[in-house]
Amino acid sequence: MNSVLRYSLGRAAQSIPLLLAVVCAAFALVKASPGDPVTALAGDFPISEEYRREVESRYGLDQPWPVQLLKYLGSVVRGDLGFSFMNNEEVSTLIWQRLGPTVLLTGGAMLLASIGGVVVGTLAARRPGGVVDVSSQLAAFAAYAMPVFWLGQLLIMLFAIKLGWLPAGGMRSLRDPKTGFEGVLQVGKHMILPAVVFAARYFAITMRVVRDGVIGGMDSDYSIAARARGVKERRILVSHALRNAMLPVVTILSLNLGFAMSGTVLIETVFNWPGLGRLLFDAIGSRDYPVVAGVFIVLTSAVVVINLIADILYGVLDPRVTE
Amino acid sequence: MKRYRWIGALLAMVLAVAACSGGGGGASSTTSTTSASGNEGGVTSTTVEPGGAEDRRGGTMIQALSGEPSSLNPAITTSTADLYTGCKIFEGLVRFDKEYNILPSLAETWEISDDGLHYTFHLRQGVTWHDGQPFTAEDVAWTFENVTSQYGPRSAAAFTRVSEITVVDDHTIELTLTEPYGSLLSLLTCSASAILPKHIYGDGVDILTHPRNNDPVGTGPFKFDSWDRGTAVTLVRNENYWRVDEGMPYLDRIIMRSFDSAQATIQALEAGEVDVVTDYSLDVASYNRLKDDPRFTGVGGTNNPIGHYWIFNLEREPLNDVAVRQALVKAINVAFVNDKVYFGLGGVPKSHIDTRLGWAHSGEVDLQQLYPYSVEQANAELDALGLTRDANGLRFTIDLVYFIETSELEETAQILRENLREIGVDLQLRPLEQNVAQNVIWSDEDFDTFLVRFNSFGDVEVGLRRLYHCDATGPFTNPGHYCTDEVDRLLEQGAAASGPEGRAPYYHELEKVLARDLPNISVIERPAADLLRKGLVPRQNSPDAYDGWEEVYWEQQP
Numbered sequence A: 001m002n003s004v005l006r007y008s009l010g011r012a013a014q015s016i017p018l019l020l021a022v023v024c025a026a027f028a029l030v031k032a033s034p035g036d037p038v039t040a041l042a043g044d045f046p047i048s049e050e051y052r053r054e055v056e057s058r059y060g061l062d063q064p065w066p067v068q069l070l071k072y073l074g075s076v077v078r079g080d081l082g083f084s085f086m087n088n089e090e091v092s093t094l095i096w097q098r099l100g101p102t103v104l105l106t107g108g109a110m111l112l113a114s115i116g117g118v119v120v121g122t123l124a125a126r127r128p129g130g131v132v133d134v135s136s137q138l139a140a141f142a143a144y145a146m147p148v149f150w151l152g153q154l155l156i157m158l159f160a161i162k163l164g165w166l167p168a169g170g171m172r173s174l175r176d177p178k179t180g181f182e183g184v185l186q187v188g189k190h191m192i193l194p195a196v197v198f199a200a201r202y203f204a205i206t207m208r209v210v211r212d213g214v215i216g217g218m219d220s221d222y223s224i225a226a227r228a229r230g231v232k233e234r235r236i237l238v239s240h241a242l243r244n245a246m247l248p249v250v251t252i253l254s255l256n257l258g259f260a261m262s263g264t265v266l267i268e269t270v271f272n273w274p275g276l277g278r279l280l281f282d283a284i285g286s287r288d289y290p291v292v293a294g295v296f297i298v299l300t301s302a303v304v305v306i307n308l309i310a311d312i313l314y315g316v317l318d319p320r321v322t323e
Numbered sequence B: 001m002k003r004y005r006w007i008g009a010l011l012a013m014v015l016a017v018a019a020c021s022g023g024g025g026g027a028s029s030t031t032s033t034t035s036a037s038g039n040e041g042g043v044t045s046t047t048v049e050p051g052g053a054e055d056r057r058g059g060t061m062i063q064a065l066s067g068e069p070s071s072l073n074p075a076i077t078t079s080t081a082d083l084y085t086g087c088k089i090f091e092g093l094v095r096f097d098k099e100y101n102i103l104p105s106l107a108e109t110w111e112i113s114d115d116g117l118h119y120t121f122h123l124r125q126g127v128t129w130h131d132g133q134p135f136t137a138e139d140v141a142w143t144f145e146n147v148t149s150q151y152g153p154r155s156a157a158a159f160t161r162v163s164e165i166t167v168v169d170d171h172t173i174e175l176t177l178t179e180p181y182g183s184l185l186s187l188l189t190c191s192a193s194a195i196l197p198k199h200i201y202g203d204g205v206d207i208l209t210h211p212r213n214n215d216p217v218g219t220g221p222f223k224f225d226s227w228d229r230g231t232a233v234t235l236v237r238n239e240n241y242w243r244v245d246e247g248m249p250y251l252d253r254i255i256m257r258s259f260d261s262a263q264a265t266i267q268a269l270e271a272g273e274v275d276v277v278t279d280y281s282l283d284v285a286s287y288n289r290l291k292d293d294p295r296f297t298g299v300g301g302t303n304n305p306i307g308h309y310w311i312f313n314l315e316r317e318p319l320n321d322v323a324v325r326q327a328l329v330k331a332i333n334v335a336f337v338n339d340k341v342y343f344g345l346g347g348v349p350k351s352h353i354d355t356r357l358g359w360a361h362s363g364e365v366d367l368q369q370l371y372p373y374s375v376e377q378a379n380a381e382l383d384a385l386g387l388t389r390d391a392n393g394l395r396f397t398i399d400l401v402y403f404i405e406t407s408e409l410e411e412t413a414q415i416l417r418e419n420l421r422e423i424g425v426d427l428q429l430r431p432l433e434q435n436v437a438q439n440v441i442w443s444d445e446d447f448d449t450f451l452v453r454f455n456s457f458g459d460v461e462v463g464l465r466r467l468y469h470c471d472a473t474g475p476f477t478n479p480g481h482y483c484t485d486e487v488d489r490l491l492e493q494g495a496a497a498s499g500p501e502g503r504a505p506y507y508h509e510l511e512k513v514l515a516r517d518l519p520n521i522s523v524i525e526r527p528a529a530d531l532l533r534k535g536l537v538p539r540q541n542s543p544d545a546y547d548g549w550e551e552v553y554w555e556q557q558p
Helices: A002-032 A037-042 A049-059 A065-077 A091-126 A131-145 A148-162 A180-218 A221-229 A233-270 A276-285 A289-317 B002-028 B080-089 B137-151 B262-270 B284-290 B322-330 B334-342 B355-360 B375-384 B407-421 B434-444 B460-468 B485-496 B499-517
Strands: B060-066 B094-096 B102-104 B107-112 B118-123 B162-169 B172-177 B222-228 B232-237 B253-259 B296-300 B306-312 B396-403 B425-432 B449-455 B520-525 B529-533
Touching: A002 A065, A002 A289, A091 A131, A091 A180, A091 A233, A091 A276, A091 A289, A131 A180, A148 A180, A148 A233, A148 B262, A180 A233, A221 A233, A233 A276, A233 A289, A233 B262, A276 A289, B060 B080, B060 B262, B080 B222, B080 B232, B080 B253, B102 B107, B118 B137, B137 B162, B137 B172, B253 B262, B262 B284, B284 B296, B284 B529, B306 B407, B322 B375, B334 B407, B334 B520, B355 B499, B396 B407, B396 B434, B407 B425, B407 B449, B407 B520, B425 B434, B449 B460, B460 B485, B460 B499, B485 B499
Parallel strands: B060 B253, B396 B425, B396 B449
Antiparallel strands: B094 B102, B107 B118, B118 B172, B162 B172, B222 B232, B232 B253, B296 B529, B306 B449, B306 B520
């Protein structure tokens, strides 16, 4: 474990300048976009000059931009992500409130995609060219190709409006909210459609990787030799082929999570899910700089951390890496 | 084996975090405590029969909002999400009826001196704030002096004419003006000048970022209960509301639910998760599809006087020539716009003053008669002006800026382009994000024409002056540099006179002048409509979606 620990710390140290670059990029991106928060805040009615100057000084917009950047970096380090004028709330509070739903949905979807992908991929690989294999490949291709918002709305129309089996959106039932275990079940029910739609393309990717990995593993010299020794097919499948296929799955999972972080905006808007994605979407539209930068930092940090964990996990699974 | 323990532990941790923050996220995301007297809003699903007031009580209504409110204080904002929520919690001195006449609200009666300079308001007795404190003239005075006159987006300008605010006694307050201003009462509704509690906001903390904006105390029919950010704001019945002897408010609870897309809003309505969608959140196509659906009641003809105006930049050639503008106007098939974009549900504009403004609209000016739709005439007039067609059949090119967020503007823009092509004018479409467009139009002033929605807010002085007066500058004002002494004078006289009889003559004259000068043309009197779930009885006497929600009840629970 010592080598793994050293390896992990090394990777972690590399992440810090990366995070710093992320914060600066967030700041620069938002500043570069046309439009300004005062315009957004005013709504559709003329505002007075005093009001405009007031808002500008609150946002620090009257300072030169290097000063603004330094001030921002300083406060981020202290954990203060600023104040959102648009929401009348501290940015860190806003993000903290909306983080849970995003983690829940993304985590649930990735779990679904990964477990589903492994199971279906393995089943498909047992008999390449068979019914399971061909049909799952077709389904995966379709799932990958379909635009998320289209698939989402289609499923809402079918399951929520036509059949009435599932809710059309949101995370909680507003008419009849329950607490405790029943509350968890309610959240689960609301999560089914968005998680399925979200997971679709990552399921497709995972399934293909597992399938190809397992087929490759079953064809390797090791497997041929084992078969010759009389080892059962199933044992070869599980303890050799599948184990080797898991390595790329770990990498794929971390990549998927990274993409999912950006895909969350779309899913949350279609399903009205109260997460960071929608917060970001609103904030961009209203040029709420502190919120945009804050969410950007949180999401990219999450990706950095996830990749870090994936690297460590890979090191644990494959001793060759840490030597 | 050690490796698997690591993986197992890691996975278990991730799952635990996800599960905990999911379940816990519910409780921890309400930003405030419940109101002082606790949560009385238990869901009562009573089957209500039509009958007396007692039978109407009960039930929950879920209303869709476009976007999330930024705060629940309606006195400092024009955001519809903030106002629709905030004006159920707060009130103004007066409110509007369906025809934009003034009705009492927190002010029971009032007198205006003959010279129009003194307003005396007699406030309603026995009104309390949601925390039990009595509502008095001190609250009104404090709000006017510290909030409305500085931050009220629509009313601040009006309050520059107020020289003195005098508290005569607990229930009487006097305003003294420097000059007569006929629109003052129109600006004392909740959406323009909500009254705030002095005992809460008078602590010196900056009102724009005051923490109580997220946890407000008002006098309105519904009290704040909780705010689940990203999902909904929950309001419960104010048991001590001043209309309680009429049995109001009838509803136990109102839940204001946020949506970010029109699609998601309509889908939620159809799936039964929302009961009311009001005009700002309701696109015309969905309204048209669902208004006759047995599951819903379409409430058309709420009077919100919104139009889409095609505005000309009078500093650009050849638009600076009124004869050219007249020809362009004749090429626009406004009836077609109404049919195709609004399914025939809108109104064809008659003059520059929306017909829904009642007394201000004379009925004597008809733009469709003065400039009837005729491609031949338009072509002939442009030929006569020497603006001949080139080898490609084009006379000149102008651009059209509009906000990309509104699909109706996009559709209208397409029709305008086709119409103008027939007279040899190339209309280049420039759909822009609203935030960006605002800078292009009002900062850079870089446009030829602009298609935009304007709301008259029930009063020419409040809503239309900003389109025509020479000194109107800044976003959502006169973008085309139209400026004449004649119009300024008429606007000022109309503002200074009192009462409909006094003011109408100036506005009728204004209609004639604007019809002659054509600084812009309205392409539609946009239909304002709400969709309600069947069984929910809508408000009978409100022109817009701000107040009157205490009157809504379930005739029959679904």
